[in-house]
Amino acid sequence: MSRHHPFYLAAILAAIVIPPFLSDYSLHLVIMVVIFAILTLSLNLISGYGGLISLGHAGFFLIGSYTSALLSVYQGWPFWLSMPTAILLTATSGLLLGFPALRWTGHFLAVITIAFGSIAQLLSVNWVFLTNGIDGVSSIPRPPLPGISLTSNVNYYYFVLICLAFIVYLMMRLVASGFGRALRAIKDDETAAACMGIDVAVTKVSAFVISAAIAGFAGALYAHYIRFLNPDSFSLDVSIRIFMMMIIGGTGSIAGSILGSFVVYVLPEVLRPLQDYYYLIWGVIVILVMLFLPGGLISLGSVLRAKMAARRDKLDPQVGSTETLS
């Protein structure tokens, strides 16, 4: 970890210093990157650390967005009240989805979560009385903050960046805590974990609840940023995209999730000159990363170092390297 510190420091500095100088469109992109980073972190908790595949995170994102948006638009609730309510409601839905996760893992859970996400999206289309259907919810207000106007996108960027910092801090604490260790133990071997006295059921369900709550938080941040919601923004594609962000960045790594969100969100924009072909190339990149860097982009440094060490060993067989061991 300490080896990377200069990189992390530079990334944090860049995230703070650069955005005010970006164009409107680039600023929009980085705000979305930050919101998706929070979402990816929430998925990483259950998938990266807990080993449970979820392809339904857009469902939590949807519930969080719509709850906060509907409460503030139709009931006139302030953001500081509608956002916690959104978190509470998504956490409850996470509780509901946590129970199937007790019994099923792997591809079964993948389908159950796909079902959850799809049901959420279909209901948001069909429950017109509640969600206004495909016409969507518009003129969602930006959160009020004394002294600072969040209607400016630069200010909103710093607002979501602080939120991300808070979530990163929360995740680091969670992962290092007894709960985090229990979660990883379950991922490695459920039976062994149970034998060590870990309450598997409680740990898994709490992981789902916390993950859902964080995704709901990201949803509220999204709704009050974009100010217009419709069901299109919460399709299966979005769930898959969040999943990709986690995998491409690096499962079970906080920095990986943020890097993954950045790459997956910004790459299509970089590839835009290729027009129609960019999604295809994106698919090829996904496959290549998985074939050559199964640990995600975040593992690039250590993989390269191991390769170089192995090469050095080959050239000079007398000297054993310790690099590969670490």
Next chain:
Amino acid sequence: MFFQLATSGIATGCAYALIALGFVMIWNTASVVNFAQGEFVVIAMFVALTCHVTLGWPLWLVLPIAVLIPALVGYATERVVIRPVIGAAEMTVVTVTIGLQIVLSDAAKIIYGGQPYSFPPLIEGRPLSILGIVVPRQSLVVIASMVVLAVGLHFLSQKTSFGKRLRAVSQDRETAKLMGIDVNRTIAEGFALSAGIAGVAGVLLAPIIYVSAGLGLPLLIKSFIAAIIGGFGSYIGALIGGLLIGVLDNLVGFYISSHYREVFTFLVLILVLLVRPQGLFPHHR
């Protein structure tokens, strides 16, 4: 009306059943959940469309080509992208097949655009009336093809050496290797076979639904659910699960609401998993 709807549901159900069958076959032989399975269906549809509608080739020539090409693509994808990740972490494998799905569906979109195309019926003629139920000839073709294919596959897996290799590999890859079976080759051939089956489903589906580049993922999810309802890993379960989903889709669409069609499919999935998690026809390894 009930029987009318059920009969027309069986036709689409047959296609779901075949896709689910190929999907389960890949799972059994290679332990790969193949999210790109639906794309093999789409490939077959577009090959058929190009050869039959655009080039005007006769059906007897078009159909084998439309089944063969997805089989070749299936074989090639196994060799190039799936083989390196067989035995890797499940999430890695899933991601690779999702990547494959993105590549194949987007390639279709680049070539054919996003718009739907209609495909002429495989067989001409007025619908038949059986016991007061109007059955389009097309549906009969679909049902008959599925029965023939199911019987043929059963024969293939029980009597031929390829079928025996396939079963040995799905039962225990290590032991199969010890018995002198070329596991890699068997898995690649299994991929080709299952992509070919998906191709048949594509050819049968093309006249029933509009052909479009975005069909792969929805079809995959339908048949994934069918496979789970039937009992994941079981071939007969995949077939019956597919039929059930097809019929249910039609009945819900008519009696309840076409808007909630999908919701019900998912609810049935959750219900089956709660009440009978091993599926209707449990698979014993």
